[in-house]
Amino acid sequence: MNPLKVDKVYKQYGDKTAVNGISFEVAEGEIYGLLGANGAGKTTTMRMVLGLIYPDGGSIQYNGKPYSTDLLRNLGYLPEERGLYPKVKVSDQVIYLAKLRGMSQRDAVTNLKRWLDRFNVPEYYNKKVEELSKGNQQKIQFIASVIHNPKIVIMDEAFSGLDPVNVELLKSTVKELRDSGSSILFSTHRMEHVEELCRNITILHKSNPVLQGNLKSIKKQFPRERILLGTEGDVQGLETIAGVTKVVRHENGYALFISNESAGRPVLELAMAQTGINKFEVLEPTLNEIFIKTVGDNHE
Numbered sequence: 001m002n003p004l005k006v007d008k009v010y011k012q013y014g015d016k017t018a019v020n021g022i023s024f025e026v027a028e029g030e031i032y033g034l035l036g037a038n039g040a041g042k043t044t045t046m047r048m049v050l051g052l053i054y055p056d057g058g059s060i061q062y063n064g065k066p067y068s069t070d071l072l073r074n075l076g077y078l079p080e081e082r083g084l085y086p087k088v089k090v091s092d093q094v095i096y097l098a099k100l101r102g103m104s105q106r107d108a109v110t111n112l113k114r115w116l117d118r119f120n121v122p123e124y125y126n127k128k129v130e131e132l133s134k135g136n137q138q139k140i141q142f143i144a145s146v147i148h149n150p151k152i153v154i155m156d157e158a159f160s161g162l163d164p165v166n167v168e169l170l171k172s173t174v175k176e177l178r179d180s181g182s183s184i185l186f187s188t189h190r191m192e193h194v195e196e197l198c199r200n201i202t203i204l205h206k207s208n209p210v211l212q213g214n215l216k217s218i219k220k221q222f223p224r225e226r227i228l229l230g231t232e233g234d235v236q237g238l239e240t241i242a243g244v245t246k247v248v249r250h251e252n253g254y255a256l257f258i259s260n261e262s263a264g265r266p267v268l269e270l271a272m273a274q275t276g277i278n279k280f281e282v283l284e285p286t287l288n289e290i291f292i293k294t295v296g297d298n299h300e
Protein backbone atom coordinates (compact mmCIF):
# COMPACT_ATOMS: atom_id res chain seq x y z
CA MET A 1 0.00 0.00 0.00
CA ASN A 2 1.37 3.39 -0.96
CA PRO A 3 1.70 6.10 1.75
CA LEU A 4 -0.33 8.59 -0.28
CA LYS A 5 -3.35 7.82 -2.45
CA VAL A 6 -5.42 10.58 -4.05
CA ASP A 7 -8.59 9.27 -5.66
CA LYS A 8 -10.82 11.34 -8.01
CA VAL A 9 -10.41 14.44 -5.90
CA TYR A 10 -12.46 17.46 -6.85
CA LYS A 11 -12.58 21.04 -5.59
CA GLN A 12 -14.89 23.89 -6.53
CA TYR A 13 -14.72 27.58 -5.54
CA GLY A 14 -18.10 29.14 -6.34
CA ASP A 15 -18.64 28.33 -9.99
CA LYS A 16 -14.90 27.86 -10.58
CA THR A 17 -13.58 24.29 -10.66
CA ALA A 18 -10.07 24.41 -9.17
CA VAL A 19 -9.33 20.66 -9.38
CA ASN A 20 -11.41 18.34 -11.52
CA GLY A 21 -10.99 14.70 -10.53
CA ILE A 22 -7.30 14.10 -9.93
CA SER A 23 -6.05 10.63 -8.97
CA PHE A 24 -2.49 9.53 -8.25
CA GLU A 25 -0.42 7.61 -5.73
CA VAL A 26 3.01 8.35 -4.28
CA ALA A 27 5.10 5.37 -3.25
CA GLU A 28 7.62 5.18 -0.42
CA GLY A 29 10.91 6.66 -1.59
CA GLU A 30 9.37 8.45 -4.56
CA ILE A 31 9.28 12.07 -5.72
CA TYR A 32 6.03 12.63 -7.63
CA GLY A 33 5.83 15.64 -9.97
CA LEU A 34 2.69 17.79 -10.11
CA LEU A 35 2.95 20.11 -13.09
CA GLY A 36 0.78 22.74 -14.68
CA ALA A 37 0.66 26.35 -15.79
CA ASN A 38 -0.30 29.12 -13.35
CA GLY A 39 -3.76 28.48 -11.94
CA ALA A 40 -3.87 24.84 -13.08
CA GLY A 41 -4.74 23.51 -9.62
CA LYS A 42 -1.41 22.34 -8.14
CA THR A 43 -1.50 24.31 -4.89
CA THR A 44 -5.17 23.47 -4.35
CA THR A 45 -4.32 19.77 -4.74
CA MET A 46 -1.45 20.08 -2.28
CA ARG A 47 -3.56 21.91 0.27
CA MET A 48 -6.16 19.15 0.09
CA VAL A 49 -3.45 16.52 0.64
CA LEU A 50 -2.30 18.51 3.67
CA GLY A 51 -5.80 18.62 5.11
CA LEU A 52 -5.81 22.45 5.00
CA ILE A 53 -8.89 22.46 2.77
CA TYR A 54 -11.42 19.73 2.16
CA PRO A 55 -12.16 18.17 -1.21
CA ASP A 56 -15.72 18.52 -2.51
CA GLY A 57 -15.47 15.01 -3.91
CA GLY A 58 -13.17 11.99 -3.98
CA SER A 59 -10.90 10.75 -1.22
CA ILE A 60 -7.34 11.00 0.06
CA GLN A 61 -5.77 8.12 1.96
CA TYR A 62 -2.60 8.07 4.02
CA ASN A 63 -1.32 4.51 4.41
CA GLY A 64 -4.85 3.40 3.69
CA LYS A 65 -6.49 5.67 6.26
CA PRO A 66 -8.32 8.99 5.96
CA TYR A 67 -6.89 12.26 7.29
CA SER A 68 -6.56 12.62 11.04
CA THR A 69 -4.68 15.11 13.21
CA ASP A 70 -2.13 12.37 14.08
CA LEU A 71 -0.86 12.90 10.56
CA LEU A 72 0.61 16.28 11.53
CA ARG A 73 3.69 14.43 12.79
CA ASN A 74 4.14 12.73 9.47
CA LEU A 75 3.38 15.54 7.03
CA GLY A 76 5.86 18.20 5.97
CA TYR A 77 4.92 21.24 3.90
CA LEU A 78 7.05 23.74 2.06
CA PRO A 79 4.50 26.33 0.90
CA GLU A 80 4.87 28.43 -2.22
CA GLU A 81 4.32 31.62 -0.23
CA ARG A 82 7.02 31.74 2.40
CA GLY A 83 5.59 32.10 5.88
CA LEU A 84 8.27 32.80 8.50
CA TYR A 85 8.00 35.58 11.08
CA PRO A 86 10.66 38.17 10.17
CA LYS A 87 11.23 39.47 13.73
CA VAL A 88 11.59 36.06 15.38
CA LYS A 89 14.88 34.20 15.81
CA VAL A 90 15.44 31.25 13.46
CA SER A 91 15.90 28.79 16.32
CA ASP A 92 12.82 29.99 18.25
CA GLN A 93 10.51 29.64 15.33
CA VAL A 94 11.83 26.41 13.80
CA ILE A 95 11.88 24.69 17.20
CA TYR A 96 8.35 25.95 17.90
CA LEU A 97 7.14 24.54 14.58
CA ALA A 98 8.95 21.24 15.23
CA LYS A 99 7.26 20.93 18.65
CA LEU A 100 3.87 21.55 17.05
CA ARG A 101 4.71 18.53 14.90
CA GLY A 102 5.31 16.42 17.99
CA MET A 103 9.08 16.69 18.49
CA SER A 104 10.76 17.11 21.86
CA GLN A 105 12.73 20.33 22.48
CA ARG A 106 15.97 18.33 22.60
CA ASP A 107 15.43 16.49 19.32
CA ALA A 108 14.29 19.71 17.65
CA VAL A 109 17.48 21.53 18.72
CA THR A 110 19.68 18.61 17.61
CA ASN A 111 17.97 18.35 14.23
CA LEU A 112 18.01 22.10 13.62
CA LYS A 113 21.73 22.29 14.35
CA ARG A 114 22.38 19.34 12.05
CA TRP A 115 20.41 20.96 9.22
CA LEU A 116 22.09 24.34 9.66
CA ASP A 117 25.49 22.61 9.50
CA ARG A 118 24.36 20.72 6.43
CA PHE A 119 23.51 24.04 4.74
CA ASN A 120 26.80 25.59 5.94
CA VAL A 121 24.99 28.26 7.99
CA PRO A 122 25.35 27.26 11.70
CA GLU A 123 25.53 30.97 12.64
CA TYR A 124 21.87 31.47 11.63
CA TYR A 125 20.69 29.70 14.79
CA ASN A 126 20.59 32.98 16.73
CA LYS A 127 19.72 35.34 13.87
CA LYS A 128 16.36 36.91 13.22
CA VAL A 129 14.75 35.80 9.95
CA GLU A 130 14.73 39.39 8.61
CA GLU A 131 18.54 39.47 8.86
CA LEU A 132 18.82 36.70 6.24
CA SER A 133 18.66 37.05 2.47
CA LYS A 134 15.56 35.73 0.69
CA GLY A 135 17.35 32.61 -0.50
CA ASN A 136 18.66 31.89 2.97
CA GLN A 137 15.21 32.42 4.48
CA GLN A 138 14.07 29.78 2.07
CA LYS A 139 16.64 27.34 3.42
CA ILE A 140 15.20 27.93 6.90
CA GLN A 141 11.69 27.37 5.60
CA PHE A 142 12.89 24.17 3.98
CA ILE A 143 14.39 23.03 7.31
CA ALA A 144 11.12 23.89 9.09
CA SER A 145 9.22 21.65 6.67
CA VAL A 146 11.40 18.57 7.20
CA ILE A 147 12.85 18.94 10.70
CA HIS A 148 10.40 16.40 12.18
CA ASN A 149 11.42 13.70 9.66
CA PRO A 150 8.01 13.52 7.95
CA LYS A 151 7.15 10.46 5.88
CA ILE A 152 5.05 12.52 3.43
CA VAL A 153 6.51 15.81 2.22
CA ILE A 154 4.70 18.35 0.05
CA MET A 155 6.92 20.86 -1.74
CA ASP A 156 5.36 23.70 -3.70
CA GLU A 157 7.98 25.38 -5.91
CA ALA A 158 10.76 24.19 -3.60
CA PHE A 159 13.64 25.82 -5.46
CA SER A 160 12.17 29.14 -6.58
CA GLY A 161 14.31 32.17 -5.81
CA LEU A 162 17.49 30.19 -5.11
CA ASP A 163 20.84 30.67 -6.82
CA PRO A 164 22.23 27.68 -8.80
CA VAL A 165 24.55 26.55 -5.98
CA ASN A 166 21.69 26.49 -3.48
CA VAL A 167 19.37 24.79 -5.98
CA GLU A 168 21.91 21.96 -6.17
CA LEU A 169 22.19 21.87 -2.38
CA LEU A 170 18.44 21.61 -1.85
CA LYS A 171 18.09 19.17 -4.71
CA SER A 172 20.58 16.83 -3.11
CA THR A 173 18.73 17.02 0.22
CA VAL A 174 15.43 16.25 -1.52
CA LYS A 175 17.08 13.18 -3.07
CA GLU A 176 18.34 12.13 0.38
CA LEU A 177 14.82 12.46 1.80
CA ARG A 178 13.59 10.26 -1.05
CA ASP A 179 16.35 7.72 -0.46
CA SER A 180 15.48 7.57 3.23
CA GLY A 181 11.95 6.49 2.25
CA SER A 182 9.89 9.70 2.28
CA SER A 183 7.07 10.14 -0.25
CA ILE A 184 7.44 13.56 -1.81
CA LEU A 185 4.83 15.47 -3.79
CA PHE A 186 6.68 18.11 -5.72
CA SER A 187 5.51 20.99 -7.88
CA THR A 188 7.64 23.24 -10.03
CA HIS A 189 7.68 25.17 -13.28
CA ARG A 190 11.25 24.00 -13.92
CA MET A 191 10.93 20.96 -16.15
CA GLU A 192 14.60 20.02 -15.93
CA HIS A 193 14.18 19.53 -12.17
CA VAL A 194 11.26 17.18 -12.81
CA GLU A 195 13.32 15.24 -15.37
CA GLU A 196 16.04 14.78 -12.79
CA LEU A 197 13.92 14.01 -9.75
CA CYS A 198 10.53 12.51 -10.63
CA ARG A 199 9.62 9.01 -11.72
CA ASN A 200 5.91 9.69 -12.21
CA ILE A 201 4.06 12.90 -13.01
CA THR A 202 0.66 14.47 -13.52
CA ILE A 203 0.22 17.50 -15.75
CA LEU A 204 -2.81 19.58 -14.78
CA HIS A 205 -4.37 21.89 -17.33
CA LYS A 206 -7.14 24.25 -16.23
CA SER A 207 -7.98 21.96 -13.30
CA ASN A 208 -7.98 18.75 -15.39
CA PRO A 209 -5.32 16.04 -15.20
CA VAL A 210 -4.42 15.84 -18.89
CA LEU A 211 -1.26 13.72 -18.91
CA GLN A 212 -0.24 11.26 -16.26
CA GLY A 213 2.06 8.35 -15.58
CA ASN A 214 5.64 7.20 -15.68
CA LEU A 215 7.87 9.90 -17.17
CA LYS A 216 9.91 7.47 -19.30
CA SER A 217 6.73 5.91 -20.74
CA ILE A 218 5.22 9.33 -21.40
CA LYS A 219 8.32 10.30 -23.38
CA LYS A 220 7.90 7.23 -25.57
CA GLN A 221 4.35 8.33 -26.47
CA PHE A 222 5.63 11.54 -28.04
CA PRO A 223 7.42 11.66 -31.41
CA ARG A 224 11.14 12.25 -31.54
CA GLU A 225 11.69 15.41 -33.55
CA ARG A 226 15.39 16.20 -33.29
CA ILE A 227 18.55 14.55 -34.58
CA LEU A 228 22.02 15.20 -33.27
CA LEU A 229 24.59 14.49 -35.97
CA GLY A 230 28.31 14.69 -35.20
CA THR A 231 30.43 14.95 -38.37
CA GLU A 232 34.07 15.45 -39.31
CA GLY A 233 33.21 17.74 -42.23
CA ASP A 234 30.36 19.35 -44.16
CA VAL A 235 27.31 17.49 -45.42
CA GLN A 236 25.48 18.93 -48.43
CA GLY A 237 21.75 18.49 -49.11
CA LEU A 238 20.44 17.58 -45.62
CA GLU A 239 17.59 20.08 -45.96
CA THR A 240 16.34 18.38 -49.14
CA ILE A 241 15.54 15.09 -47.34
CA ALA A 242 11.80 14.49 -46.88
CA GLY A 243 10.75 15.11 -43.27
CA VAL A 244 13.70 17.39 -42.42
CA THR A 245 12.23 20.76 -41.46
CA LYS A 246 15.32 22.65 -40.27
CA VAL A 247 19.10 22.18 -40.33
CA VAL A 248 21.42 24.00 -37.93
CA ARG A 249 25.20 23.79 -38.39
CA HIS A 250 27.22 23.45 -35.19
CA GLU A 251 30.95 23.43 -34.57
CA ASN A 252 31.00 19.62 -34.44
CA GLY A 253 28.16 18.74 -36.77
CA TYR A 254 24.46 19.43 -37.15
CA ALA A 255 21.18 19.63 -35.26
CA LEU A 256 18.24 18.64 -37.43
CA PHE A 257 14.55 19.09 -36.79
CA ILE A 258 12.34 16.42 -38.32
CA SER A 259 8.60 16.01 -38.73
CA ASN A 260 8.88 12.24 -39.05
CA GLU A 261 11.28 9.75 -37.48
CA SER A 262 11.65 7.98 -40.85
CA ALA A 263 13.88 10.90 -41.91
CA GLY A 264 16.62 9.51 -39.65
CA ARG A 265 17.91 6.80 -41.93
CA PRO A 266 18.34 8.91 -45.12
CA VAL A 267 20.02 11.61 -43.00
CA LEU A 268 22.57 9.09 -41.75
CA GLU A 269 23.10 7.58 -45.20
CA LEU A 270 23.64 10.98 -46.83
CA ALA A 271 26.06 12.07 -44.12
CA MET A 272 28.05 8.82 -44.23
CA ALA A 273 28.44 9.13 -47.98
CA GLN A 274 30.13 12.51 -47.60
CA THR A 275 32.16 12.54 -44.36
CA GLY A 276 33.09 10.71 -41.15
CA ILE A 277 30.33 10.39 -38.54
CA ASN A 278 31.08 10.36 -34.82
CA LYS A 279 27.58 10.78 -33.43
CA PHE A 280 24.05 10.05 -34.58
CA GLU A 281 21.19 10.30 -32.14
CA VAL A 282 17.45 10.76 -32.62
CA LEU A 283 16.64 12.61 -29.42
CA GLU A 284 13.68 11.96 -27.14
CA PRO A 285 11.45 14.99 -26.57
CA THR A 286 12.28 17.00 -23.46
CA LEU A 287 9.63 17.33 -20.76
CA ASN A 288 9.55 21.02 -21.58
CA GLU A 289 8.51 20.21 -25.17
CA ILE A 290 5.93 17.69 -23.95
CA PHE A 291 4.54 20.22 -21.46
CA ILE A 292 4.16 22.92 -24.11
CA LYS A 293 2.52 20.46 -26.52
CA THR A 294 0.10 19.31 -23.83
CA VAL A 295 -0.77 22.63 -22.26
CA GLY A 296 -0.23 24.81 -25.32
CA ASP A 297 -0.27 28.58 -25.07
CA ASN A 298 -3.62 28.55 -23.33
CA HIS A 299 -2.20 29.62 -19.98
CA GLU A 300 -4.59 31.33 -17.63
Ligand SMILES: Nc1ncnc2c1ncn2[C@@H]1O[C@H](COP(=O)(O)OP(=O)(O)OP(=O)(O)O)[C@@H](O)[C@H]1O
Pocket residue numbers: 013016017018036037038039040041042043044045080
Ligand atom coordinates in the same frame (compact mmCIF):
# COMPACT_ATOMS: atom_id res chain seq x y z
N1 LIG B 1 -9.40 30.35 -2.17
C1 LIG B 1 -9.75 30.43 -3.45
N2 LIG B 1 -10.89 31.05 -3.83
C2 LIG B 1 -11.25 31.11 -5.11
N3 LIG B 1 -10.55 30.58 -6.14
C3 LIG B 1 -9.41 29.96 -5.83
C4 LIG B 1 -8.93 29.83 -4.49
N4 LIG B 1 -7.75 29.16 -4.51
C5 LIG B 1 -7.51 28.87 -5.80
N5 LIG B 1 -8.49 29.33 -6.60
C6 LIG B 1 -8.57 29.19 -8.07
O1 LIG B 1 -8.39 27.81 -8.37
C7 LIG B 1 -7.54 27.65 -9.52
C8 LIG B 1 -6.35 26.80 -9.17
O2 LIG B 1 -5.47 27.56 -8.33
P1 LIG B 1 -4.11 26.97 -7.73
O3 LIG B 1 -3.57 27.99 -6.79
O4 LIG B 1 -4.36 25.60 -7.21
O5 LIG B 1 -3.20 26.88 -9.04
P2 LIG B 1 -1.64 26.52 -9.19
O6 LIG B 1 -1.58 25.43 -10.20
O7 LIG B 1 -1.05 26.23 -7.86
O8 LIG B 1 -1.05 27.87 -9.79
P3 LIG B 1 0.41 28.59 -9.61
O9 LIG B 1 1.36 27.83 -10.49
O10 LIG B 1 0.14 29.96 -10.14
O11 LIG B 1 0.75 28.55 -8.15
C9 LIG B 1 -7.20 29.07 -10.00
O12 LIG B 1 -8.10 29.42 -11.02
C10 LIG B 1 -7.43 29.93 -8.77
O13 LIG B 1 -7.78 31.24 -9.14
